[in-house]
Amino acid sequence: MNTVTFYKENQLVLGVKTEKGIIDVKEATGAFPTIEAVPQTVSELVSSGEEGKRALEALVEQAVKEQTALLNENELTFGPSVDNPQKIICVGLNYKRHADEIKMEYPKTPILFSKFANALAGHNEEVVLPPNGKEYDYEAELAIVIGKVAKDVKVEDALSYVYGYTNGNDLSARDFQFRTHQWLLGKTVDGFCPIGPSLVSKEEIDDPNNLSIRLSLNGELRQNSNTSDMIFNCAEIISYISQHMTLLPGDIILTGTPEGVIMGEPEETRTWLKAGDEVTVEIEKLGSLTTKFI
Incomplete structure (x- = not known):
């Protein structure tokens, strides 16, 4: 489906x-x-x-x-592939080569933060870059959509609680994100969580932990990896979160981004996202999600 x-x-x-x-x-x-x-x-x-x-x-x-x-x-004018989640939970620093590029140690447990529903955007939507920031970055991510109530779930059972998967882009305002030790401000700007274009039910995906994931900026390939590079796989993430909070149908989990983000480049060569840019996230079997910036 x-x-x-x-x-x-x-x-x-x-x-x-x-x-x-x-x-x-x-x-x-x-x-x-x-x-x-x-x-x-x-x-x-x-x-x-x-x-x-x-x-x-x-x-x-x-x-x-x-x-x-x-x-x-x-x-059609698309909306977000999931439009009414109770929770949007994100996993930070969850790809090995991404951690390597920004010279950070692999986390011992998943790093969790949140976005709010105001950040949701659909395929081909124009997202406004706020004028009070400048360090705008992209993050291609596999998004898990929960299909039934999950509490204290075992790793071996975790994928049975999934409804399906969709493309996500964890857009980030880095200058907001690192203003304090709390990342929230830089993560949940209006429109900074595009997801879509479609929600693909789990029976269409043989193994969510082995999907190619790519991102292009204005047609130039910037991220090119596979979900197999995740430090914590999909089942481990779901199980871990469910030990701390109850997951509900429709909740979204963004599973982290691979190497190739702008923040991973040397400071002197970074060119942050700007009005007129176009970013496309493509994940195997999930189609392509495009975001335009104004």
């Missing part, structure tokens, strides 16, 4: 990506009312488990067959 959100008449609508185009779930539900209990939002889909997914799959199959409620994705 590959879902998106997009704006229609100023409302965020759930869509499903198919080879024929994007199915408008709300419109398709009206066209086929005999298919019951179809989730109408990402939150409903993620929290409804396999029953909700089966209902949505049945709706999509019928809509494709009848060529109903199909939209051209190139004409």
Whole structure:
């Protein structure tokens, strides 16, 4: 299952990506009312488990067959692939070669910080760079989306609590981030958590700990790695967080970024993000997430 959100008449609508185009779930539900209990939002889909997914799959199959409620994705204005998480939890310094490039020791336990929902942005969205800062950086990241309540989860069971995965970009204002020992200010600027373009359910991903991850800036490849370089893998991250707080359906976990960030360059050669730049995050099997800056 590959879902998106997009704006229609100023409302965020759930869509499903198919080879024929994007199915408008709300419109398709009206066209086929005999298919019951179809989730109408990402939150409903993620929290409804396999029953909700089966209902949505049945709706999509019928809509494709009848060529109903199909939209051209190139004409859509995308929203964030998960639009209403209770928590956005980020893992810092979680790739070996990234730690190496900024000359920091590998952490003994996951370094956690948070973003808020104001930071969410969608594919192709224009993100405003605040005028009171200047050290703006990108961070390509695999994002985990939790599918069911997770508390005190064992590592070996942790991936069973996942709904799916999406591309993320942990945008950072480094001059805000390191103003104090708390990173929050530099991490949750409006629009500084683009995710998408789609949410891919876990059965589509054989191994989240072995996916290529790349980022380009204005067409130039800047990050090129694999999630296998993570210090703490997806299951270990979920288990660790669940020992300290309850994870809920729809919660997002950004799992860290590989080497190649601007902060990893020598100070004298750093060119921070600026208005007019365009960044694309591409993760294997998850598509490409583009962010434009103004």
